[in-house]
Amino acid sequence: MSARTLTNVVNDQTIAMNAMIFGYAGHSLVTPQHTMHQLWWTDDRINEKVTKEYITSRLRPNERDRLGRPVGFGGGDLTDDTYMEWILERARRLFLVLSEVGVSEKIFAVVERSWDDDDLPLQMEDIEKLSLSNKKFDQQQLSTRFFNTQFTFLLRELREGVHIDYAPNEVLPLEYVMELPPAVSLQHWSRVHPPTKPNEVYVRRKFSLGTAESPGVFESDFLMDIESARMVEHDHIARIHSSYTVKDTGYILTNFVGQHTLRTFIDHRNPTQYQKLPKPTRRYLVLGWLHCLADALTTLHQNGFCHSAVRPSNILIDEKNNIAFSDIGSLETFQKDKKPDPMEAYVYGAPEAHTSALSFDVDMPAPLPNVGGNRQPSIVSKSSSGSSNSNGSIRQKLTKSPTSEFSSFNFGFRKTKKAPKPRSRIHETEKADVFSLGCIFLEIVTFMMKLKPSDFLKHRSSKQKVNAGGKNSRTDSSFHANIDKIETWMKKIEEASFKHDDDAFRTVPPIMNLIRGMLSRAPHVRPSARDIRDRLLDILLQYTAIPEVHCGAHSHDIGIATSSNSGSDNASTISSLRSSSLSTMSSDSDADTIRHSTTTSVRVSSILNSYHDRASVLSEISEMDDDESMGAIGRPMPPPLNTLDATRRNIAPSAASPVSPRSSGTPVSPQSPRQSSPSGENRSRKTVPWNKPFMRLP
Template sequence: MSARTLTNVVNDQTVALNALIYGYAGHSLVTPHAALQQIWWTEERINQKVTPEFVTSRLQPQERERLTSPVGFGDLSDDTYIEWILEKARRLFLVLAEVGEAARIFAVVDRSWDDDDLPLQMDDIEQLDLSNRRDNHANSRFYHTQFSFLLRELRDGVHIDFAPNEEVPLEYVQNLPAAVSLQNWSRVHLPKRPQEVYVRRRFALGNAEEPDAFASDFMMDVESARMVEHDHIAPVWASYTAKGTGFIVTPFVGQHTLRTFIDHRNPTQYQKLLKPDRRWLVLNWLHCLADAIATLHQNGFCHSAIRPSNILIDEKNAIAFSDIGSLEIFQKDKRPDPMDVYVYGAPEAHIDPSAFDPGASAAAPTTIPTTKHTSIISKSSSGSSASNTSQRQKLTKVPSPDFSGFNFGFKKTQPAQKARSRVHETEKADVFSLGCVFLEIVTFMLKKKPHDFLKHRSSKQKINTGGKNSRTDSSFHANLDKVDTWMETLEKASFEHDDDAFRAIPPILDLIRNMLSRAPAVRPTARDVRDKLLDIILHETAIPDIHCGDHKHDIAYAPSSDGDSSAASLRTMSTMSSTESDTDTIRMSTSSDTTGLTSILDSYSDRATLSGISESDADSIRTIE
């Protein structure tokens, strides 16, 4: 037998090396991904690499003596060449060393160039005379190599427009979620941070005829999503565009949708909890989802797509909406079930709304506060990107009376209409859909089969199309009487349990009945739903902690009539810091924490228009206000 060698040992390194050699290292689920180390020239790595020893090692002996001499334009600076390199031109030196022309760093410094001048255009590169070794491709190699050292890292709250030849500093995480519908959302991590996993979603910015047709829509939706911060709405941590595609990155990593979680019936992460903790978890879910929708409505947005497939659950059983459903761009990367829109839709969405509330009046327009974010734009050979100022109809806006007296400079597209608005119906439609979701969650809590609920509420509807006389309708709005009998079944089932968590079920079902009222005007607001849930949980159970119990996302609303809202803050189990990270670029080292108020002042039709947004382009920085 031959001796056992290192190559015969099966470990993470050898498996990864084998995968890399045969070309499937980036895609195999069985490859130890952490063993594959990709080199990223981050700021930290560049500072560690470019030292006085490194610089001298790349120069000839006669050239090294010049390093300690004053720079050629000594009248303007007291720096020596080595000081200029270490303080201002580390990247430039790395690029020159990579293409074998380290000695040209003196010509670079004599022109007072530094890293802030990168990326250099071909006209500038030709001034360095890199082709003195009969290398006709030296200039081209410099141009392409410089982008490897111009790594712009994604950070919280920034947007970057990457040039086609720039590297995006993200690495794939080969780990698929349990929910098949979530598997097209890739998982990534930042360089050297494999434990910090993010979900990345991608959206086409145009089509063959108009490559940038949706670019402004994408940016508008990103800024709109950042207007609302809540623990239970997956945040846009960072965003970027690259090669005609827009991307958003979120730290909320869903393993299941609520749909797959309920259909699974016994998810492993749920089974690991003690039985009392499972019940507290589900009751907290109800309150947290209601608080998220209440926050959306207070900030002037409607969700418009509340259904189990749009709600995520991570590996720690935290729950969150995947996004704001009324942001159209964010819906384009999903694979929705067409029936879900109908099944969980409100009655007024499928029937003439005039039958429900003919006397309603229009709501007064208002303004919405937001935070200014900085957008980083790449400088490429074609210059800075031109901003797209196209407009479109966007979000359903609702009144926020506290800011109605202010005008921050946004132009009204239309005067306030006196005709009846559908804003309140849209808000109330969210409440109806949320009630449907709540009923599915309570059904799960009582260990009833979702298929039995579906079968119970289904009915035959007469039709005269497609050669058929009837079809099965399992929607909530078309079968409210059957939905009510199902709630009676759940109420009886709750009395069979001794745990005090089940004492909350009957009053919660009464609340759901109000949420599922056929007439929109009869339904409670999302804020009322949240406050009532808090009151029920506090008085009917001995729950140790109430998530979101302090209602910290409320904005300048009148105090709730519920006297226990303040008491809940003493029992909350989570806090959240709303800090805005500094925005760094390779061309700007300063940070800005300027917070502005931006108004979105629109007419109150079904879809309002985000308009009047002014942009200011300054070199590589674009601020969207």
């Protein structure tokens, strides 16, 4: 193609057509080169546009004289402001809308009604009061044009802690980021940035607020879960920056932009962001993850929440190798935009969640999986095959409906839909979170030791069929059903750590002992999240020369002063352990929200009501004696986690060390007298009713 012909093809008209079709303004019809930036009417742009010169240029000469007169409202009341001052201070957007419609002179009627930009968007009945035209037909046309044009200049920007209900035709002040994360499971979460701020990137998550029959039925749950999530602030729990609703759909924005989930990060084995770090820094980073996740879980439990979904797919890692929980798993709204994986929930679930509480015995071998109920066989399947063994099938059967209705070619056969089962909260406890976190810790240490995750999966798998939520598997790779194999894998990791001289590997044996306690089959034997966190901090400070332990100040603890004096005490205590001091980090932010309809007391009571069904069932859960539970692992348990070994460290425990608020304030559960088991065995049990509060306030 000659240069002349190319010039005739690529011109202003073809570039405009290219932009209209592809959204780009490139110099080729085939390969667009540059993204077209949308024009946003932000506050700065409005202030630059609407000036005194612009206002006077849009009015007739006889109307310009009124701009310097004082504003007069109905009833004879006067103000010191002139019409010009009122427009420049309060009604710049309104003047732009009137100018766009072609009735700039109506700004005087707007000011005399004491309207300003905060009153936008105006309803149709209010617009008709302005009498934009003397003719009835033009009046209706101009009013409709005003109503639609106001949304072009009305740009309500999302700020931190704000929730906004946008009108269906209102402009959303967000631009898409043309970049996808490496993890495929995170690519359905779009990435956006505010107008004129391309470096301020947020992850946007989308939730449906209703159904076709009942639109908006879930909006109250959506708002309550947002308020509940904002009650817990932690650096390693993805924070909700802002939220909005539009067209029966809810959205939240978070500034934690994950590139990987923990699952994809481990499976990738060589993430680029991880390989850029020096080897000692990598090991310190991974060990710090253990402490940060434990501190985040501690904060959740102290605020009365159970996570209930501690799994690798719910843990995010950003491009700077920061780690965080994607959300609070017990808040059901934030689980709706995820693809559920029942098999993952089964693999990382606690043993009490998959074993009957009445028949639970720590001396028994690994329990057989019992996830999901068997489907009742239909009459058709019984008559054709004699029996039905298709437990995992989700195919819907056609059953005879007892009706004589004859409409729309319905001859009595209808598809019967399974009623959705309510979410069971029986086993959503703090101890279940601890078990799942122990599984996560073991996989992270396996990654640090450069052992293949596939080898770990094969090592702990046993040959037995599993049916989890409709998914069938011939092997059971769950942690709770293969405790013995988990123990042999931990011994393998310990033996491998002795072959290395780096100080990070000296932490492996004590961490393995900590994980053994976390993976105990008896829930009451497992340590609390706070004990785990404190023990991890002691291990990192005692065995390594890590320069900084993130979250080491434990500034999110409830009931512990976070003043400057306490921070200096913490620093002096840690400096006595080793020469390098611990730097404290804390982040506090106060959020303003547009919605003030729900007070704190109402939100707290709503959350307590949502957990009421758990409290009624947890009172029936039986727990075993300590003597019975000690045989679960088959080896002596590690020393108490909330005390320091002063002999090994050659120091006395610091008096300024944080004390758990649960140690003294939590009432002791009354123990019922021992009763013989129904089977007549000599082994006895005790029943501990659940009387701990689900919500703890500072």
